[in-house]
Amino acid sequence: MKQSITLGKVTKFMGLGFLSTFKDLFTGKLDKDDFKIFLRKVIVPIASILLFIGIWHLGAKALYNIEADFRINKALEEQGQVAADEMAACIAAGEVSCQPNTLPSPGKVWASFQSLLKDHALISADKAAFIEKTAALNETRVAKGQDPIVYTGRPSFVDQIFRSLKTVFAGFFLALLIAVPLGIFIGLSPTLKSAFNWFIQIFKPVSPVVWYLLVFMIVKTLLIDSSEDSSFTISFISVGLCSMWATLVNTAMGVSSVDKDYINVAKVLKLGNFQKVFKVVLPSSLPLIFTGLKITLSVAWMVLIAIELLAQSPGLGLFVWEEFQNGANDSNAKIIVAMFVIGIIGFLLDRLMLSIQNWVSFEKTDAI
Amino acid sequence: MSTIITDTAKATHNGIFPSNEVMLDLKDLKKVYPTPNGDYVVLEHLNLQIKKEEFVTIIGHSGCGKTTMLSMIAGLNPISGGNISVLGKHIKGPGPDRGVIFQAPSLMPWMTALQNVMLGVNQVFPHATKAQRNDIAKYYLQKVGLEDAFNKRAADLSQGMQQRVGIARAFAIKPKVLLLDEPFGMLDSLTRGELQDTLIDIWNKEKITAVMITHDVDEAIFLADRVVMMTSGPRAKIGDVLDIDFERPRTRKSVLEHDDYYKYRKHLIDFLEH
Numbered sequence: 001m002k003q004s005i006t007l008g009k010v011t012k013f014m015g016l017g018f019l020s021t022f023k024d025l026f027t028g029k030l031d032k033d034d035f036k037i038f039l040r041k042v043i044v045p046i047a048s049i050l051l052f053i054g055i056w057h058l059g060a061k062a063l064y065n066i067e068a069d070f071r072i073n074k075a076l077e078e079q080g081q082v083a084a085d086e087m088a089a090c091i092a093a094g095e096v097s098c099q100p101n102t103l104p105s106p107g108k109v110w111a112s113f114q115s116l117l118k119d120h121a122l123i124s125a126d127k128a129a130f131i132e133k134t135a136a137l138n139e140t141r142v143a144k145g146q147d148p149i150v151y152t153g154r155p156s157f158v159d160q161i162f163r164s165l166k167t168v169f170a171g172f173f174l175a176l177l178i179a180v181p182l183g184i185f186i187g188l189s190p191t192l193k194s195a196f197n198w199f200i201q202i203f204k205p206v207s208p209v210v211w212y213l214l215v216f217m218i219v220k221t222l223l224i225d226s227s228e229d230s231s232f233t234i235s236f237i238s239v240g241l242c243s244m245w246a247t248l249v250n251t252a253m254g255v256s257s258v259d260k261d262y263i264n265v266a267k268v269l270k271l272g273n274f275q276k277v278f279k280v281v282l283p284s285s286l287p288l289i290f291t292g293l294k295i296t297l298s299v300a301w302m303v304l305i306a307i308e309l310l311a312q313s314p315g316l317g318l319f320v321w322e323e324f325q326n327g328a329n330d331s332n333a334k335i336i337v338a339m340f341v342i343g344i345i346g347f348l349l350d351r352l353m354l355s356i357q358n359w360v361s362f363e364k365t366d367a368i
Numbered sequence: 369m370s371t372i373i374t375d376t377a378k379a380t381h382n383g384i385f386p387s388n389e390v391m392l393d394l395k396d397l398k399k400v401y402p403t404p405n406g407d408y409v410v411l412e413h414l415n416l417q418i419k420k421e422e423f424v425t426i427i428g429h430s431g432c433g434k435t436t437m438l439s440m441i442a443g444l445n446p447i448s449g450g451n452i453s454v455l456g457k458h459i460k461g462p463g464p465d466r467g468v469i470f471q472a473p474s475l476m477p478w479m480t481a482l483q484n485v486m487l488g489v490n491q492v493f494p495h496a497t498k499a500q501r502n503d504i505a506k507y508y509l510q511k512v513g514l515e516d517a518f519n520k521r522a523a524d525l526s527q528g529m530q531q532r533v534g535i536a537r538a539f540a541i542k543p544k545v546l547l548l549d550e551p552f553g554m555l556d557s558l559t560r561g562e563l564q565d566t567l568i569d570i571w572n573k574e575k576i577t578a579v580m581i582t583h584d585v586d587e588a589i590f591l592a593d594r595v596v597m598m599t600s601g602p603r604a605k606i607g608d609v610l611d612i613d614f615e616r617p618r619t620r621k622s623v624l625e626h627d628d629y630y631k632y633r634k635h636l637i638d639f640l641e642h
Binding site: 283 | 442443444461462463464466467468470472474476478479487488491492541
């Protein structure tokens with residue numbers, strides 16, 4: 001009993017309330033009154049997921065047929081009936097050389113997902129073996145003052161996910177460190193506000209691609225002497241600069257629109273500036289600051305893919321780009337896998353922020 | 369501590385309450401709001417003297433400038449003309465010598481009841497030890513009946529309890545003047561009655577000069593030594609003043625049963641309906 005209460009609380013807190021409905025289903029705690037809620041919260045989403053997959057499947061099949069017919073007709077027109085029959089047989093046999101290149105079906109995407117996981121298992125094993133093999137050698141190299149030998153093999157899909165997360169969090173913290181303090185100063189001082197307003201209005205709408213190019217120009221020159229790969233530095237700074245605006249604007253707004261009653265209390269008690277900011281202004285603007293941070297994290301995750309692609313920085317963006325360039329039989333399916341992974345991680349990041357927000361701020365926010 | 373204050377007051381003023389020393393003095397007070405169609409005069413030629421340890425309630429129609437006057441005394445609203453002095457000194461802006469109980473409880477919702485009171489106490493008694501300051505805050509929270517809610521967050525308290533914290537916060541900073549801006553206006557009548565009792569209990573001990581705005585005729589009579597009636601705006605001023613001669617400490621029952629009660633009540637209602 002106590003455990004289920006905790007689970008319910010925890011999931012609601014994280015904006016994942018639907019999970020506790022599942023638990024109620026399996027523990028037989030649902031009675032008749034709850035059935036409507038169960039229908040709405042569990043059955044309807046599942047039905048809509050199935051419908052989505054169904055439409056996707058039919059759509060993919062139709063697209064596949066258009067591509068296949070086009071190939072067969074082309075063979076017929078250019079090389080005659082025999083070639084057309086050969087092409088039809090080749091497509092039906094599912095051979096790699098003549099596969100129609102189009103939207104993959106849900107089944108193919110699922111298969112690619114599993115093959116990517118298998119690939120990850122292989123690479124992990126390979127990596128572990130490599131580390132074991134070089135352990136002794138590396139020890140002597142380090143003792144001699146040389147750099148240890150590191151694994152330089154191809155990263156797996158799962159590795160790419162973690163690299164992307166690393167980049168996005170580095171960018172997010174950069175945005176937080178710049179935007180929150182700056183937002184506080186701008187919110188507190190009308191003078192600073194008018195000094196910075198043009199800057200915010202002009203740079204806020206700039207595209208991630210342009211931010212990347214700007215950061216590239218600057219970082220390339222700054223790191224001109226360094227032989228290290230600067231793609232990570234460039235991409236996380238670009239991500240940070242693209243995504244910080246929501247936090248900057250929200251923080252400034254939160255700080256400048258503190259409830260007048262609180263300000264009056266601070267005035268009557270003659271609180272000093274430091275106390276006023278840390279005891280009254282900041283706590284009361286936390287909900288808005290967190291709304292900004294939540295938007296920042298989701299924007300960061302969204303632009304990350306484009307920026308990794310441009311910066312050739314390892315991660316999901318580069319994975320998608322390489323698969324697109326690769327043009328292998330299952331490349332399209334892998335791109336769709338990456339799309340779902342990106343979406344799901346984005347959703348989880350959003351819920352993570354919501355949990356932190358509910359943890360630190362006095363206003364409880366419900367998940368949307 | 370409160371008994372010491374009372375004793376000295378008795379000694380200097382031969383047991384006559386309230387004393388004759390003027391605590392709060394409003395002289396020819398004026399408030400003007402400039403508008404595109406010329407100046408709007410809210411208050412004009414407003415004169416009022418409030419003696420030490422006196423409890424004055426101010427009654428008048430909505431929009432007559434009562435709140436404007438109170439926030440001017442608090443220093444939250446600039447004075448357009450005339451002056452306000454506390455113990456002979458002109459006021460300059462807000463300060464903890466004038467405690468305010470706002471209409472909305474105005475607690476910091478992210479702080480506990482104790483932290484809210486401590487916010488003021490820390491400011492007014494910076495040289496006391498942490499334990500002493502804690503004791504002061506806890507003493508006043510106990511006085512308003514919140515001994516079980518020290519560590520509850522303000523956001524989790526009911527409106528009535530929040531306003532109790534507001535009362536504790538105002539008394540705990542030991543102001544010279546207490547300003548109350550319709551503090552019970554947002555509460556239901558049962559809670560309002562309870563809070564009036566709480567307020568008058570703690571006030572009987574502390575005897576802090578108080579100015580309270582109210583819409584409620586019964587509240588005005590029950591709490592006050594004097595009821596000040598303001599004329600309707602614009603150019604509001606003091607229309608009439610009624611002395612309430614009930615003995616203190618008062619109980620609601622004794623006040624309601626007093627022969628003069630309905631006379632006072634009629635006087636106020638006649639003024640308001642005039």
